[in-house]
Amino acid sequence: MDKINIERREFLEKLIFSLLSLSCPGLLISKEKNKEKTLVYEGGYVPKAHSWGMGIKINRCIGCGRCASACKKENNVPQLPFFFRTWVERYIVFEGGEVIVDSPNGGVDGFNRNIHEKKMLRSFFVPKLCNQCANPPCVQVCPTGATFKTDDGVILVDSKYCIGCEYCIQACPYGARFLHPKTRTAEKCNFCYHRLVKGMIPACVEVCPTQTRVFGDRKGRASPLVRFMRMHKIRVLKPYLNTEPTVFYAGLDMEVK
Amino acid sequence: MEKLAEHLWPILKQITGYIYPNEIELYWGMLIVIYPYITGLVAGAFILASLVKVFNVKELQPTYRLSLLTSLAFLIVAPLPLLAHLGHPERSLEIFLTPNKSSAMAMFGFVYAWYLMAVLLLEIWFDYRKDLIMWADKEKGLRRLIKRIITLFSTDTSERAVKFDKKAVKIITIIGIPSAFLLHGYVGFIFGSIKANPWWSSVLMPIVFLFSAIVSGIALVLLIYMVVTLVRRQELVMASLDKLANYLFFTMIVAFSLEALDFIHRLYESEESITILSQLISGKLFVSLVVIQFLLGMILPLGALAAVKLFRVPAELRRHVYFVSALLVQVGIFTTRWNVVIGGQLFSKSFRGLTAYKMTLGGMEGLLASLAFLILPFVILYILVKILPPWEKNRTP
């Protein structure tokens, strides 16, 4: 009788101990128990069914800056030359290899004709934006889960949860993030997510007069993006960092970083 | 927003080459420089203290408790500059509530909490428990109550209990050393793991941080010990001082070798970023990196300490050399942090240009606030010393 009791007690003690040791790391692990399978947004949009991407044809860009200007209006980006969700860079390569890059006010007011002494070899414009990486360093470093990747591949920022530590800004290799001076939270391009879910395209693509920017669903059978990826040799920015961007460039020059 | 714009417009004119437009605002300022500097002092002071317990370095006994209290004082202040820097300090608890497992910064919260509660406070508590009980008996009123509360009203001073205290201190110290390594190595990891930034991204970063931390911690305890002994009009224990200087010298050699290795490795690999980093070092960082960090903060004190070791120098002069060297080391390590944090943001991730950092006088990121954060640990240390006198003569036999 006594022996059985001792055994039972030992068993119970061990059980409680092992349960405790199991649940202690549980304190650190988030409460992701009620993860639902397929997410449907209000309005019937199913993010899992999409995989958004943008194509940019360098040879078409005329540097008018309408994209950067429309983006600021659509997304309430401060009208100061220090904050951009998207911007346009101008590259001028001279004979002998010297390169000059500029982006006055992100290209919002267009570009001036700069007079240079040296002979120009080639020149072109490059629109830049958040690359919506499949392997995003910003999401990796966010301490709280205030920035995250949705099922359709777009990286969002939760401005009500962001603590403003600016670690994501440091981690972005593309300079795509900034701290919004009013909300004091991180900000960046999200492909105009509020438009996407309603079947519209991003504002920058909407106003691009030369179809430099094409947008579409990589999961769709036919979209401007799918055709873009079929017809061009494409490259992404800083591929060696393994961020796997979903913004693709056709005709990207070696000088673009 | 107007104030920020006013601050940023002139910087626009100081840019050389091309930087991404979002890089004009330099996001991590003075507060983030102070933060790794202070955590470094915490880890360094603790590791010095643990030399006494684990490796039985008898000469350092007079500085043991002082090191522990110094470590605690700085640890209490360590998260404050971080907190002050946040865009939303009121949301800071989220780091503990919903930590992102892949984020070095989120995990740092737990490392910090572990170090504060499981290591430092515990070790101090066990080390002081018996003394506190004895001191409380001799005092009255509020002072007595405070001491009783700190001991959690324990009164057991039996030989068995005291023996247990000693054992506990030893075990905690043994756990504490890797914890201190973790604490400051982690700060290095926060920078070293940013692959987007070639100035930070390096496997050596955590270990470079760690050794410079130990250097700064030893130098700090040396300074505090000298100043405090002077203020209390006591005799300096020269053996302790020599030992401290000895440890300072050897850790400095390790720290210097690591930094040199990191530097040579970068130069030799000569990756894409080398052009802009060379521009940075020979331009905007020349004074703070080459002159202050390298020459004044490393070579000069290293040479002085070596000279004192080599030649028979009278104690009086030795003291002076130690004091000045430790002071230079502090300045050097602080600029080390500056060169990492600020230096890493002065060049564009497009590798095509440099920007400028302009410090303000007032405001949270300003010079005055920064000085306050650097003075605050000493105020806390003063209070701690008043409550928990670390002097050997106060130790109850």
Next chain:
Amino acid sequence: MNRIKGIREKIPDQVKRLLIPVVLVIAAFVVMRHFLVPSDFGKYGHYRASAIDDVISLEIKYSGHMVCDDCHDDIVEVKKMSYHRDVACEACHGPAAAHTEDPDGNKLQAPRERGYCPLCHEYLPSRPTGFPQIVSESHNPRKACISCHDAHDPKTPEAPKECKACHAEIARTKALSHHIYVSCIRCHETPEEHKVRPRDYRPEKPIRRELCGECHAKNAPAAKAIPRVDMATHGERYVCWQCHYPHLPEVD
């Protein structure tokens, strides 16, 4: 029972006392987590589920290229066939969502000043060649663009006489070169329709070496100063422009 009691007695008194704050801290942490973590956190991933709702409920300002047709079908019809067919209405008229909500209350502006069109059409060396560009200082400086051009159906009032209207960068380069007096059509045979439908009728590039030889061959009847080559031995595999850039020949 004795066993547990035995263990309890073995634990020193100070450790038991320490357990109290330890338990308190852990309890406080658990309670805080319970009350302060947003209830929808982690529902779909490591984030606040309602963060998505916050983002997608943001106001749309650019209403898109489809809606204009509802009221302005006449203009849309014209624009559809013009060079500006790919230029969205909102690219010039600005965000139109407010206007579609309340057409009379929120009138859109049309950029009538001279500064707007040059955003796209001012000559910049960085612009792709073939894109129509002007130099506004010399291009009818006092007139508004719309006094000659209809923005919805932009045609040049008359077919451009000179190539540099669209190929300004090449024209500029050529103007600085030894080929300044060689006209474009001397080398590029160009169908007349190219001026009206540039992408459908393209100019040609020389396919014969002899074209350059007309001036540069040893025995060519041309000015003495012109550099000469032996057409038989000089880079015989290639057409000249495969190595040289005739718009800016690489000679000093």
